[in-house]
Amino acid sequence: MTSFTIPVDLFSWEESIDYLNRNPLECTHLVKNHRVYKLLELPDASLALLQLSQKGEQLVVETNKQVAVEMQQWLKAYVSNWFDLRRDLSTFYKQMEQDALLAPLCVRYEGLRIVQIPDLFEALCWAIIGQQINLTFAYKLRLRLVELYGESEEIEGQALYTFPNPVRIAGIQPEDLRPYQFSQRKAEYIIGIAQAIIEGRLDQQQLATQSFEEAHRNLVNLRGVGNWTANYVLMKTYGHCQAFPIEDVGLHNGIKLLWEHDRKPTLEELKVLAKSWEGWEAYATFYIWHHLMKWEREAKF
DNA sequence: TACCAGGATGTTG
DNA sequence: CAACATCATGGT
Numbered sequence: 001m002t003s004f005t006i007p008v009d010l011f012s013w014e015e016s017i018d019y020l021n022r023n024p025l026e027c028t029h030l031v032k033n034h035r036v037y038k039l040l041e042l043p044d045a046s047l048a049l050l051q052l053s054q055k056g057e058q059l060v061v062e063t064n065k066q067v068a069v070e071m072q073q074w075l076k077a078y079v080s081n082w083f084d085l086r087r088d089l090s091t092f093y094k095q096m097e098q099d100a101l102l103a104p105l106c107v108r109y110e111g112l113r114i115v116q117i118p119d120l121f122e123a124l125c126w127a128i129i130g131q132q133i134n135l136t137f138a139y140k141l142r143l144r145l146v147e148l149y150g151e152s153e154e155i156e157g158q159a160l161y162t163f164p165n166p167v168r169i170a171g172i173q174p175e176d177l178r179p180y181q182f183s184q185r186k187a188e189y190i191i192g193i194a195q196a197i198i199e200g201r202l203d204q205q206q207l208a209t210q211s212f213e214e215a216h217r218n219l220v221n222l223r224g225v226g227n228w229t230a231n232y233v234l235m236k237t238y239g240h241c242q243a244f245p246i247e248d249v250g251l252h253n254g255i256k257l258l259w260e261h262d263r264k265p266t267l268e269e270l271k272v273l274a275k276s277w278e279g280w281e282a283y284a285t286f287y288i289w290h291h292l293m294k295w296e297r298e299a300k301f
Numbered sequence: 302t303a304c305c306a307g308g309a310t311g312t313t314g
Numbered sequence: 315c316a317a318c319a320t321c322a323t324g325g326t
Contacts, residue, residue, distance in 0.1 A: 132321085132322090133322080133323070133324070133325095134323095134324065134325055134326090136324070136325065137323070137324045137325070140324085181322080181323065181324085182322095183321055183322050183323085184321080184322085185320095185321060185322090186321090186322090
């Protein structure tokens with residue numbers, strides 16, 4: 001057992017776990033009793049069960065096994081990335097003060113940080129799975145992929161999975177996924193990206209050293225990755241705050257909800273709205289997603 | 302039943 | 315280059 005803490009400031013644990021708890025088909029983490037459990041594959045390929053909780057101005061990280069000091073540093077960086085803890089949120093809030101759409105959300109969800117997908121392969125797969133289908137179906141497809149090819153352990157009476165690694169996915173065929181209602185194309189995209197990673201043509205660390213524009217070019221060069229997916233990944237894995245998935249239907253629906261007009265914005269209207277978000281488009285988008293998610297959840301009951 | 306879904310690609314005019 | 319067609323099926 002290893003335990004350490006990360007100091008946090010201007011951070012809402014409750015909003016963060018509320019976001020993590022947004023879908024019951026989620027299987028790579030578990031939210032229970034204000035704690036988050038996650039099964040993680042460490043750099044040395046061993047599995048560790050993480051348990052996160054909040055205690056005052058600290059985020060408490062506990063593992064189910066003894067972890068060496070250098071691995072603790074890796075875990076600390078992982079968790080900091082996961083919840084984007086190093087971001088200076090006050091700059092975002094200041095810029096949004098005069099924004100009609102965002103100002104109220106910044107007050108209501110103060111301390112919410114973008115919940116990242118620290119692993120590039122996972123982020124790409126999730127984005128591709130979600131292309132042009134409803135989220136409920138997307139979660140079902142993701143669950144099947146994870147059940148088929150992820151590692152699992154039981155915690156709190158529930159199975160937790162690691163997201164499959166690219167080595168595993170690179171060895172399968174599209175036909176292996178077709179019975180699980182993956183389209184032929186999506187299966188090809190995901191397997192192709194797994195192969196690009198294991199062949200070294202796509203490298204998470206390398207993209208991390210590149211500028212937003214350069215990383216964007218390299219991402220859209222992958223088959224199955226267009227502008228929306230590239231921006232989604234630049235936002236959710238690399239924390240580029242200027243990443244803006246402007247084609248996103250969820251964003252459009254969120255604005256429809258916040259707007260007085262009972263319709264979705266056109267692309268041109270969205271560009272005008274987003275002018276005041278410059279440099280913080282990813283955060284504006286995430287807050288709108290979060291708001292829409294909470295509204296839809298309310299509407300069901 | 303028709304239309305929409307956290308789009309991308311390939312073809313056509 | 316812009317406008318279509320196609321993918322592929324669940325959810326509402």
